[in-house]
Amino acid sequence: KTVAIVGCPFRGGQAKLGVDKGPIHLVQAGLPEQLAELGWKVQFDGHHQFEEISTEDDPPIGKLKNPRSVSRVCEAVAKVVGEHAKKGQLPLTLGGDHSLAMGTISGTLEKYPDACVIWVDAHADINTAETTDSGNIHGMPVSFLLGIGPKVEEFSWVKPLLKPHRIVYIGLRDVDQGERRILREHGIKAFSMHEVDKYGIGRVVEMALDHVNPGRKLPIHLSFDVDALDPSVAPSTGTPVRGGLTFREGHYICEAVYETGCLVALDIMEVNPSLADSESAKQTVAVGCSLARSALGETLL
Numbered sequence: 001k002t003v004a005i006v007g008c009p010f011r012g013g014q015a016k017l018g019v020d021k022g023p024i025h026l027v028q029a030g031l032p033e034q035l036a037e038l039g040w041k042v043q044f045d046g047h048h049q050f051e052e053i054s055t056e057d058d059p060p061i062g063k064l065k066n067p068r069s070v071s072r073v074c075e076a077v078a079k080v081v082g083e084h085a086k087k088g089q090l091p092l093t094l095g096g097d098h099s100l101a102m103g104t105i106s107g108t109l110e111k112y113p114d115a116c117v118i119w120v121d122a123h124a125d126i127n128t129a130e131t132t133d134s135g136n137i138h139g140m141p142v143s144f145l146l147g148i149g150p151k152v153e154e155f156s157w158v159k160p161l162l163k164p165h166r167i168v169y170i171g172l173r174d175v176d177q178g179e180r181r182i183l184r185e186h187g188i189k190a191f192s193m194h195e196v197d198k199y200g201i202g203r204v205v206e207m208a209l210d211h212v213n214p215g216r217k218l219p220i221h222l223s224f225d226v227d228a229l230d231p232s233v234a235p236s237t238g239t240p241v242r243g244g245l246t247f248r249e250g251h252y253i254c255e256a257v258y259e260t261g262c263l264v265a266l267d268i269m270e271v272n273p274s275l276a277d278s279e280s281a282k283q284t285v286a287v288g289c290s291l292a293r294s295a296l297g298e299t300l301l
């Protein structure tokens with residue numbers, strides 16, 4: 001089995017510098033070798049070079065910031081991920097900010113139209129062009145994938161292939177009013193940190209899988225934003241939120257998803273090595289690597 005590492009040095013979906021350095025730090029920490037150690041054939045043809053569109057050539061469209069850059073990069077990522085998937089490889093996308101998931105999940109859905117999405121995150125990332133406050137597109141990818149909200153010409157390449165009953169959230173704890181309404185109106189299932197506390201991570205993952213993948217037959221795309229973890233575990237990330245998943249809870253999700261045998265694509269997003277002191281940055285990069293290993297078969301025994 002081949003895992004194709006798709007390094008995406010991209011930060012256009014948000015404002016902080018450094019998240020584009022996530023991929024290089026994850027690779028330099030030895031992730032390819034670690035996956036080979038697990039028995040994977042590892043394909044890594046270098047980090048993808050995305051030609052940046054300068055800000056003066058990419059003025060906001062409505063509230064949306066860096067729209068052309070985000071759209072172009074995500075479209076390229078969709079193609080790359082789709083190509084790897086079509087070759088029967090498992091694309092492992094290293095971010096970079098979470099707007100990239102517009103590309104990765106589009107790529108997955110092209111090959112696996114019946115795929116379900118497990119979105120692990122402190123945030124729902126489901127704002128539309130209308131509901132967004134910040135205009136940062138990393139808070140919006142899910143709305144584009146579902147095809148909800150006002151049409152934005154620039155993103156017309158995103159096909160609304162994702163269905164509301166095919167996505168489930170784990171780890172939510174910072175969801176704004178507009179997003180809460182969207183989740184409710186579309187009947188989208190979400191396990192917040194309240195449910196994690198109430199039922200425990202084991203039961204939450206079981207309920208999440210039962211919701212999107214009852215027969216454990218559907219391909220799974222796991223999109224993991226490291227800010228789902230508590231900031232004490234993954235401090236070096238752009239939008240840290242207190243009261244997150246423990247180190248073990250985060251890894252349990254990855255282990256349990258691997259155990260289904262249904263994983264077809266994985267994203268490790270929002271590692272920003274430049275936001276904390278070097279020890280904390282290293283810790284966050286190391287967590288990104290270990291989450292990936294757990295999702296790709298590393299066990300404790």
Ligand SMILES: N/C(=N\O)NCCC[NH3+]
Nearest residue numbers: 121123125138139225239
């Ligand atoms: N990390 C973020 N999304 O996962 N930030 C954007 C969302 C803020 N509402």
Ligand SMILES: [Mn+2]
Nearest residue numbers: 004006045080
């Ligand atoms: Mn490639």
Ligand SMILES: [Mn+2]
Nearest residue numbers: 098121125225
């Ligand atoms: Mn996110």
Ligand SMILES: [Mn+2]
Nearest residue numbers: 122123225227
């Ligand atoms: Mn987040």
